[in-house]
Amino acid sequence: MKLISTLFNFVRLTAKSYKIDESHGISHSMDVFLKSNEIYNHEVIKSPFLVNQKRIIYTAAILHDTCDRKYMDKKDGIILLTEFLKDKFSLSDIDIIIKIISTMSYSYVKKYGFPDLKEYQLAYHIVREADLLAAYDINRSIIYDMEQNESELPTALLNSENLFKKRMFKHFDDDLFITEYSRNIAKIFEIESYYKLSQWKDIINSF
Numbered sequence: 001m002k003l004i005s006t007l008f009n010f011v012r013l014t015a016k017s018y019k020i021d022e023s024h025g026i027s028h029s030m031d032v033f034l035k036s037n038e039i040y041n042h043e044v045i046k047s048p049f050l051v052n053q054k055r056i057i058y059t060a061a062i063l064h065d066t067c068d069r070k071y072m073d074k075k076d077g078i079i080l081l082t083e084f085l086k087d088k089f090s091l092s093d094i095d096i097i098i099k100i101i102s103t104m105s106y107s108y109v110k111k112y113g114f115p116d117l118k119e120y121q122l123a124y125h126i127v128r129e130a131d132l133l134a135a136y137d138i139n140r141s142i143i144y145d146m147e148q149n150e151s152e153l154p155t156a157l158l159n160s161e162n163l164f165k166k167r168m169f170k171h172f173d174d175d176l177f178i179t180e181y182s183r184n185i186a187k188i189f190e191i192e193s194y195y196k197l198s199q200w201k202d203i204i205n206s207f
Helices: 003-017 026-043 048-063 074-085 091-103 106-112 118-134 138-149 153-166 180-206
Strands: none
Touching: 003 026, 003 048, 026 048, 026 118, 026 180, 048 091, 048 118, 074 091, 091 106, 091 118, 118 180, 138 153, 138 180, 153 180
């Protein structure tokens, strides 16, 4: 089985085992993977050393929520993830993948700042920024609130709007985007998010 198939299968099985809802499941994994690919393709032109880090970038992007503390004990998740990767990567590569995954979340960066991953720093930012770009999906935020809080749609929309005002719409103020490609795409996604929020509110108020 190709590595990419094995990785996504692990995401699928982990989501099933830990009841990870679709906001952080395989669909989100695919979204972050594709966004990582887009950022990588733009960055590799001026940073060709990324070619040798491609498997690490893609693997971290696919697996980044398989040890998410919102759904499991993070330490247990890392142990399972390390065990899964041990026959697929060297120990040094596994260490970098785990470091990227465990330090890339919005909450981690806000609290501790960016880690120093030396020659893998750009790889880290590619995966982290792909996840940030995926966060602009208002539907995903609504789904997460409905699943985790058992909210009805109007409440989930209100909670999502508050989250966007507090977090996503402050990504630029917080200097969270390092790559030019992500900054440009995030500006577009931010506009789209404002529109979709307005669209949802209009529909709910008139339905």
